[in-house]
Amino acid sequence: xxxxxxQEGTSTVTLVNVFTVEPKDQLRLVEHWQRxxxxxxxxxxxxxxxxxxxxxxxxxxxxxxxxxxxxxxxAMRHNPEAAAHLRELGQMGTPAPVVCEVVSVHxx
Amino acid sequence: xxxxxxQEGTSTVTLVNVFTVEPKDQLRLVEHWQRxxxxxxxxxxxxxxxxxxxxxxxxxxxxxxxxxxxxxxxAMRHNPEAAAHLRELGQMGTPAPVVCEVVSVHxx
Numbered sequence: 001x002x003x004x005x006x007q008e009g010t011s012t013v014t015l016v017n018v019f020t021v022e023p024k025d026q027l028r029l030v031e032h033w034q035r036x037x038x039x040x041x042x043x044x045x046x047x048x049x050x051x052x053x054x055x056x057x058x059x060x061x062x063x064x065x066x067x068x069x070x071x072x073x074x075a076m077r078h079n080p081e082a083a084a085h086l087r088e089l090g091q092m093g094t095p096a097p098v099v100c101e102v103v104s105v106h107x108x
Numbered sequence: 109x110x111x112x113x114x115q116e117g118t119s120t121v122t123l124v125n126v127f128t129v130e131p132k133d134q135l136r137l138v139e140h141w142q143r144x145x146x147x148x149x150x151x152x153x154x155x156x157x158x159x160x161x162x163x164x165x166x167x168x169x170x171x172x173x174x175x176x177x178x179x180x181x182x183a184m185r186h187n188p189e190a191a192a193h194l195r196e197l198g199q200m201g202t203p204a205p206v207v208c209e210v211v212s213v214h215x216x
Contacts (some may be wrong), residue, residue: 002213003115006159006172014161018126018206025113030211037214049215051114052209053122056178060206062124064114064172070164078143098126098168100161105110106145107157 004049004066008105012048013073015065021038021057021093029092030054030061036085039063044079046072061093073099112157112174116213121181123173124208129201131166137200138162138169144193145202149173152187154180169201181207 026055030052037050050064056061067073076082089095111211129137145158156174163170163188175181184190 002117002215003113004213004215005111005113006157007111009110009188013164016124016126016161016172018124018204033211034214037212042214043215047216048214049114051214052212053124053211054205054211055208056121057207062206062208064124094200096126098163098170099165100163100168100170102159103161104142104145105112105157106142106150106159107112108150108155 004051006101006102011069013067013070014100014102015037015067015097017063017065017095017097019089019093019095020059021061023090026054026058026061027071029089030069032089032092033061033063040081040085041076044076044082046075062083070099079107112159114210114213116210117176120210121175121178122208122210123175123181123205125171125203125205127169127197127201127203128167129169132198134162134166134169137197140197140200141169141171144197148189148193149184152184152190154183178207
């Protein structure tokens, strides 16, 4: 599957992590997120999706991730392999993670 | 419809706007986003979706918005009604908008 769904009225926990990077490091950070997601994070309990974005100006990488619960998200951060990836990602840029919930979805 | 789709390999432009707020202002900012989206923004050409999130710690409001193109997004910012809403939102908190594209979507 190559799509994720944003929906209101669920118990999904959303993590929006905006990494600030040097433009020369943007692609490297994207590729590291992709590796971390494929090799480790998507196999952890309670994982729903990770959606990696790059800013058009080259200075940011954003991971929009969905977890079944706050507990599942917290457990991920304490998983040794995931934590190792997060530490390496933190060496390539400055993370600003926000744990949130969807309050409303607006369409045409 | 009350759901949005994140997909790789499309020409969708994604705007992730992280607003930093005083916790006492979080609900007010959420409600203002919702009004702006319903009354003005969702009626503009090229709009796909706006997805309003609140951080669990009370200090952030995030709008994850999708537009058909960079031009449509730029036109929105120059629409007088939308610009007025954005100015009012900017008085309730500090925006940090990032214009980006989806590079990959990861699932279980």
